[in-house]
Amino acid sequence: MSFHQQFRAVPPTELVVEPEWLAAFTTAAWRRFEEECAAGIATAIEKDFAAHALLYTGGVEVPDDPADVRTLPVFGGEAVFRADGQPPFLVLAPDAVARAAAYLAGVDFDALWAVAGGEIRVLGGSAAEEKAHRLYGHRDLAEFYGRSAAAGHAVVKAFRF
Numbered sequence: 001m002s003f004h005q006q007f008r009a010v011p012p013t014e015l016v017v018e019p020e021w022l023a024a025f026t027t028a029a030w031r032r033f034e035e036e037c038a039a040g041i042a043t044a045i046e047k048d049f050a051a052h053a054l055l056y057t058g059g060v061e062v063p064d065d066p067a068d069v070r071t072l073p074v075f076g077g078e079a080v081f082r083a084d085g086q087p088p089f090l091v092l093a094p095d096a097v098a099r100a101a102a103y104l105a106g107v108d109f110d111a112l113w114a115v116a117g118g119e120i121r122v123l124g125g126s127a128a129e130e131k132a133h134r135l136y137g138h139r140d141l142a143e144f145y146g147r148s149a150a151a152g153h154a155v156v157k158a159f160r161f
Contacts, residue, residue, distance in 0.1 A: 004160045005049035005074070006030060007144060009041040009153040012094055019082045022089040026158040041153075043144040044160075045137060049074055051120045052137055056107075059116035072100035073141055077157060090157035094149070101149035104142035109135055 008029045016022070029036055036042035045052055053074035054061070062071055077090035092100065113131055121130060148155055 002046070002160075004044045004046050006033075006158045006160055007043045007045075007141075008036065008156045008158075009097075009144070009148040009151065010156055012152070012154045015091070015154050015156070017078070017080055017091055019080055019089065022080055022091075022156060022158070023082065026089070026156060030158075030160060040144070040147045043140055045074070045141075052134070052141070054120055055112050055116050055134055055138070056103075057116070058112075059119035069099050069103040072096055073104055073145065076100065077155070086161075087159040092155040092157070094152050094154050097145060097153060097155050098149040100155075101142070101145035104138070104145050109138050112138075 006026060006029070008026060010025070016025075029042060033042060033044070053071070056070045056073055058070070062068060065071055072092065075090065076096065077092040079088040080091060081088045113134065117127070117131060117134075120134065121127075145155070
């Protein structure tokens, strides 16, 4: 079974923070995922988004706290609950996107890995393979958030199961 955390940048003037609109928007964006990734307005983490969150929070689960920048990249944002019982959408306003981008651009991956790497073993491969996979995901998120912040965009997150 495949599951993803979808990230989609959106101009704040186009954003409607209502579950029905977000469902339609993210579904349409998912259908165009390849093109939107190429355009730099979308990305996703496959299966192991919780492990990425642990990397940023030092290997411990931290409640979503808007004041804690470490929570913003993966699980941060305003939760918009769905009537169908699926996980909520998460919406980061442009100011939070900028804070997440600054955090990801300035954080030392090796320092994060030194603290949390021992807690993250999802792939079943070697520690070196796991670290390389996390580094790739970290760079991808940092670039996505950097582009989104530079454009003044909000970010919508959806979970696809």
